[in-house]
Amino acid sequence: xxxxxxxxxxxxxxxxxxxxxxxxxxxxxxxxxxxxxxxxxxxxxxxxxxxxxxxxxxxxxxxxxxxxxxxxxxxxxxxxxxxxxxxxxxxxxxxxxxxxxxxxxxxxxxxxxxxxxxxxxxxxxxxxxxxxxxxxxxxxxxxxxxxxxxxxxxxxxxxxxxxxxxxxxxxxxxxxxxxxxxxxxxxxxxxxxxxxxxxxxxxxxxxxxxxxxxxxxxxxxxxxxxxxxxxxxxxxxxxxxxxxxxxxxxxxxxxxxxxxxxxxxxxxxxxxxxxxxxxxxxxxxxxxxxxxxxxxxxxxxxxxxxxxxxxxxxxxxxxxxxxxxxxxxxxxxxxxxxxxxxxxxxxxxxxxxxxxxxxxxxxxxxxxxxxxxxxxxxxxxxxxxxxxxxxxxxxxxxxxxxxxxxxxxxxxxxxxxxxxxxxxxxxxxxxxxxxxxxxxxxxxxxxxxxxxxxxxxxxxxxxxxxxxxxxxxxxxxxxxxxxxxxxxxxxxxxxxxxxxxxxxxxxxxxxxxxxxxxxxxxxxxxxxxxxxxxxxxxxxxxxxxxxxxxxxxxxxxxxxxxxxxxxxxxxxxxxxxxxxxxxxxxxxxxxxxxxx
Amino acid sequence: xxxxxxxxxxxxxxxxxxxxxxxxxxxxxxxxxxxxxxxxxxxxxxxxxxxxxxxxxxxxxxxxxxxxxxxxxxxxxxxxxxxxxxxxxxxxxxxxxxxxxxxxxxxxxxxxxxxxxxxxxxxxxxxxxxxxxxxxxxxxxxxxxxxxxxxxxxxxxxxxxxxxxxxxxxxxxxxxxxxxxxxxxxxxxxxxxxxxxxxxxxxxxxxxxxxxxxxxxxxxxxxxxxxxxxxxxxxxxxxxxxxxxxxxxxxxxxxxxxxxxxxxxxxxxxxxxxxxxxxxxxxxxxxxxxxxxxxxxxxxxxxxx
Numbered sequence: 029x030x031x032x033x034x035x036x037x038x039x040x041x042x043x044x045x046x047x048x049x050x051x052x053x054x055x056x057x058x059x060x061x062x063x064x065x066x067x068x069x070x071x072x073x074x075x076x077x078x079x080x081x082x083x084x085x086x087x088x089x090x091x092x093x094x095x096x097x098x099x100x101x102x103x104x105x106x107x108x109x110x111x112x113x114x115x116x117x118x119x120x121x122x123x124x125x126x127x128x129x130x131x132x133x134x135x136x137x138x139x140x141x142x143x144x145x146x147x148x149x150x151x152x153x154x155x156x157x158x159x160x161x162x163x164x165x166x167x168x169x170x171x172x173x174x175x176x177x178x179x180x181x182x183x184x185x186x187x188x189x190x191x192x193x194x195x196x197x198x199x200x201x202x203x204x205x206x207x208x209x210x211x212x213x214x215x216x217x218x219x220x221x222x223x224x225x226x227x228x229x230x231x232x233x234x235x236x237x238x239x240x241x242x243x244x245x246x247x248x249x250x251x252x253x254x255x256x257x258x259x260x261x262x263x264x265x266x267x268x269x270x271x272x273x274x275x276x277x278x279x280x281x282x283x284x285x286x287x288x289x290x291x292x293x294x295x296x297x298x299x300x301x302x303x304x305x306x307x308x309x310x311x312x313x314x315x316x317x318x319x320x321x322x323x324x325x326x327x328x329x330x331x332x333x334x335x336x337x338x339x340x341x342x343x344x345x346x347x348x349x350x351x352x353x354x355x356x357x358x359x360x361x362x363x364x365x366x367x368x369x370x371x372x373x374x375x376x377x378x379x380x381x382x383x384x385x386x387x388x389x390x391x392x393x394x395x396x397x398x399x400x401x402x403x404x405x406x407x408x409x410x411x412x413x414x415x416x417x418x419x420x421x422x423x424x425x426x427x428x429x430x431x432x433x434x435x436x437x438x439x440x441x442x443x444x445x446x447x448x449x450x451x452x453x454x455x456x457x458x459x460x461x462x463x464x465x466x467x468x469x470x471x472x473x474x475x476x477x478x479x480x481x482x483x484x485x486x487x488x489x490x491x492x493x494x495x496x497x498x499x500x501x502x503x504x505x506x507x508x509x510x511x512x513x514x515x516x517x518x519x520x521x522x523x524x525x526x527x528x529x530x531x532x533x534x535x536x537x538x539x540x541x542x543x544x545x546x547x548x549x550x551x552x553x554x555x556x557x558x559x560x561x562x563x564x565x566x567x568x569x570x571x572x573x574x575x576x577x578x579x580x581x582x583x584x585x586x587x588x589x590x591x592x593x594x595x596x597x598x599x600x601x602x603x604x605x606x607x608x609x610x611x612x613x614x615x616x617x618x619x620x621x622x623x624x
Numbered sequence: 625x626x627x628x629x630x631x632x633x634x635x636x637x638x639x640x641x642x643x644x645x646x647x648x649x650x651x652x653x654x655x656x657x658x659x660x661x662x663x664x665x666x667x668x669x670x671x672x673x674x675x676x677x678x679x680x681x682x683x684x685x686x687x688x689x690x691x692x693x694x695x696x697x698x699x700x701x702x703x704x705x706x707x708x709x710x711x712x713x714x715x716x717x718x719x720x721x722x723x724x725x726x727x728x729x730x731x732x733x734x735x736x737x738x739x740x741x742x743x744x745x746x747x748x749x750x751x752x753x754x755x756x757x758x759x760x761x762x763x764x765x766x767x768x769x770x771x772x773x774x775x776x777x778x779x780x781x782x783x784x785x786x787x788x789x790x791x792x793x794x795x796x797x798x799x800x801x802x803x804x805x806x807x808x809x810x811x812x813x814x815x816x817x818x819x820x821x822x823x824x825x826x827x828x829x830x831x832x833x834x835x836x837x838x839x840x841x842x843x844x845x846x847x848x849x850x851x852x853x854x855x856x857x858x859x860x861x862x863x864x865x866x867x868x869x870x871x872x873x874x875x876x877x878x879x880x881x882x883x884x885x886x887x888x889x890x891x892x893x894x895x896x897x898x899x900x901x902x903x904x905x906x907x908x909x910x911x912x913x914x915x916x917x918x919x920x921x922x923x924x925x926x927x928x929x
Contacts, residue, residue, distance in 0.1 A: 061790075068709045075664050148674040151708075153667040172670040179677065254677055261709040282710055282718050284792065284881045310790045310879045314774070319790035319879070322781050466662070497663075498656030498894050505660065519665075535666040 056287060056304035057615055058597070060327040061316050065283040065309045069264040071237040072145040072152040077517075077607050078329070080234050082307070085288060085610040086271040087237040088295075090119050090138065090216070091228055095601040095609040098414075098521060100228045104133050104238070104272070104295075105216075114223030114557065115162075119216040126293035127240050128276040135210035137238040143202050144244070145235065148172045149257040154235035154519075162207030162221040171198050178255035191255040225559045226522035233520055240270040274300045274611035283309050288610070301599075301614035320591045326615075327597055329608075331589035337398035346593060350602040352586040353412050354517035355404050355526075358463075358478070359504075362579050363540035367508045373458060374510065378439040380578040383511075384425040385432035386485030387478055389583050396477045397470065401584035406574045407516060408526045409585045412604045415559075416523050420567040424574045424582065429485035436486055448487040461490045464512035466500040471513045474583070504538040514538065514580065521605070523566040524550070530573050541579035546572050625922060632915050640907055644695075647903045648688055651896050657681075658705050658894045679705065681896075691900065701901035706893040712901035715886065719870070720905065722792065723882035727868030729802035731860070734809035734867075739856065741810070742817025743849065749822055757814060764811030773804045773877035790879035801878040805871055809863050813856050820852030827851075850924055857924060861917035865910040869902075 062078045071083050090105040106122040125133040145152040146168050159165040178194060207219030220227060230236060247260040262268055266277045275288040286307040290300055308325060310316035313332040320328040331347055339345040360374040373379050389403040405424020411417055441450035441458055450458045465471035472494060479490035503509050518525040528534055531550055532542040549569035556562040573579060599613040659675040680687040694700040701712035745754035780800060781787045791797050824830060825848055833847045870884025883902060890898040
């Protein structure tokens with residue numbers, strides 16, 4: 029028995045030795061902790077913040093955002109020109125732009141990446157970012173239809189040869205109908221269907237960054253059964269990943285860590301100061317804080333602990349917050365009926381506005397959240413889009429319980445029985461309002477506070493419905509809710525990055541809000557050539573949603589909290605749109621990297 | 625012995641097929657779409673439809689048989705729907721060694737602590753030592769691992785500066801999580817051993833051994849313990865399988881890249897392929913561990929034929 033135990037012990041020891049056989053590499057210049065692992069490093073498929081940050085360090089677009097001002101600065105394109113009517117962009121690529129393999133970055137690489145994004149096969153979240161290009165949306169539809177028709181063929185007709193012919197046809201249609209061309213390796217011509225003042229800003233968005241065609245193509249195969257291109261993703265992992273940005277990826281272990289090292293072929297290499305960066309993933313918020321505090325990392329990108337308010341009160345805690353390009357809100361279901369065909373009181377905009385006026389946002393921010401967020405009356409954070417805001421003040425629905433009650437009465441909901449709950453003309457009491465939120469976060473506390481305010485201000489009773497995020501998301505999609513928590517972050521520097529979610533039929537319009545007036549303003553803005561007039565139209569559309577219709581009830585502007593040693597880690601931006609460019613960071617005192 | 629092994633190996637595919645079918649039915653019934661993410665921008669509907677068609681998510685029968693064929697013929701557990709750059713095979717081949725290492729370490733620790741405490745208690749039932757180990761075992765069983773784990777993290781790396789938080793780089797990083805993971809197992813083993821030992825010490829063969837004048841050490845270690853150990857041994861099969869396929873809580877608190885998180889996150893994300901892969905791997909390990917235990921049983925106690 030003792031011998032058996034001893035054998036077990038030796039076995040376990042040997043396992044440990046094998047499991048940790050290779051010595052960890054020396055610590056990188058900078059180590060940071062993300063709350064989630066990278067989902068994908070395929071630029072055309074990125075969507076999450078941590079992925080966008082990595083793609084933005086690994087790849088380089090035609091143009092880039094300056095991380096401190098969000099002005100457009102040159103990237104692979106050293107210069108560009110725009111036609112007088114604002115619809116034709118000619119980009120001139122620099123001759124020293126290189127992939128990490130040493131090959132030159134050519135205009136065709138962009139064409140290839142953008143065509144990928146527009147093929148439904150790729151499942152690109154941001155395919156619609158390219159719909160401003162002439163013919164792009166039609167091509168996207170063409171490919172979707174092409175595949176749908178193919179799938180309807182009898183199985184015997186669906187052959188590899190036929191699928192290949194389909195692909196060849198799609199590529200031909202792309203080159204003939206989409207307003208993109210590459211007359212030579214260093215020129216890219218983009219033709220838009222209407223002037224799009226923020227098109228350069230879109231070009232700086234990582235979903236429009238190029239990919240290295242030979243390495244992607246090596247993982248593409250044709251699926252004869254469906255006719256679509258099948259994409260394996262071995263090419264996004266080292267040593268196969270070839271990138272054209274400031275960094276290259278030398279190791280990636282799933283949900284564990286990544287190492288980035290400086291790309292010697294990057295055209296702006298002398299500017300890059302950190303030679304290596306380690307990215308760790310710690311999903312548990314408290315463990316992440318402890319890991320930072322015990323020296324496991326130099327920077328924690330998201331502090332999400334429940335005890336954040338206490339940390340903020342401690343001047344030595346090294347926690348820093350800054351306002352973001354996003355808003356926390358609650359959605360109203362704006363459709364005429366609720367699940368089961370019941371009439372929906374929130375179909376009446378006055379009811380929505382009354383609810384908004386009964387909520388004391390300041391109290392929620394100061395007493396529930398306690399982390400210093402600014403209250404929000406608009407979806408677009410004020411001051412976050414430089415050319416939009418000046419003298420276009422957009423208001424909201426002020427906290428005013430008496431006004432809220434009057435407005436609710438105007439909508440027909442008055443307390444007729446003296447039980448403090450409002451009834452309609454038929455004597456039916458206001459239905460118990462279900463507040464739908466996902467589990468595992470602060471939403472429940474916010475919902476509790478809102479419930480108390482609605483009861484006190486309007487006499488309306490509420491019930492909190494908490495669901496796992498999949499089920500919550502599904503309820504939203506099916507519009508099976510009355511009020512639900514929501515949030516939105518902007519992607520590019522134009523009001524439409526926010527306003528589009530209120531458009532009829534938009535994929536992110538969870539509320540089912542539909543206003544011909546609002547849609548008409550967006551359409552007029554799209555067709556407007558004068559940028560100033562265009563922004564005025566958008567401001568009018570925004571005002572419609574924040575002052576009159578209120579499909580959402582904005583509560584606060586998101587704030588992000590970092591932990592880092594401010595005397596060492598330098599270069600982090602406080603710009604609301606910044607998710608940080610790693611190639612602009614440096615460690616104080618370590619001047620060996622490159623010039624500032 | 626060979627007959628038993630062959631019989632079990634022949635049963636295994638059937639058991640796995642049943643488990644696969646039940647898992648498939650449950651996973652398919654999960655609410656929500658497998659391709660729509662919880663947060664962020666919704667991709668165009670054409671893109672979602674393309675993804676559903678690509679993975680047979682619009683056709684449960686094709687999905688069931690297609691996936692089964694992939695697993696059986698190519699040992700391919702499919703792509704992760706949540707992490708598009710990774711396949712389930714890649715995810716599991718990275719996570720399994722971690723979980724097996726940690727699980728084995730935990731089981732070894734649990735065996736040492738558990739059997740020592742059990743024997744110590746059984747030698748003097750009702751003594752202070754017995755009461756102490758029983759209480760400890762009760763605490764070990766009832767205290768949730770996230771409390772023990774967080775306490776261990778606070779005491780060792782944070783206050784004493786021993787070890788690191790959230791790292792999985794060398795063997796020392798495995799100590800605290802293995803200890804935290806071992807405690808519930810150790811507590812259970814202690815109670816099983818104590819029970820078995822008290823019974824064995826009261827038996828005829830131990831009285832005979834003592835009557836022969838054997839030293840007490842030999843009586844306990846050679847005669848009583850092997851018999852007292854049988855219940856523990858049969859518990860070790862499922863315990864080892866459970867420990868080696870990871871614990872969600874321990875993995876979360878100590879940030880360990882093991883399999884346990886995928887059980888929970890796979891379901892939360894409705895990552896169908898990952899759920900199926902993880903369950904099939906767990907079932908296989910469970911079947912294998914039970915077989916090992918049955919073989920060991922015969923080796924320890926030849927009376928069981």
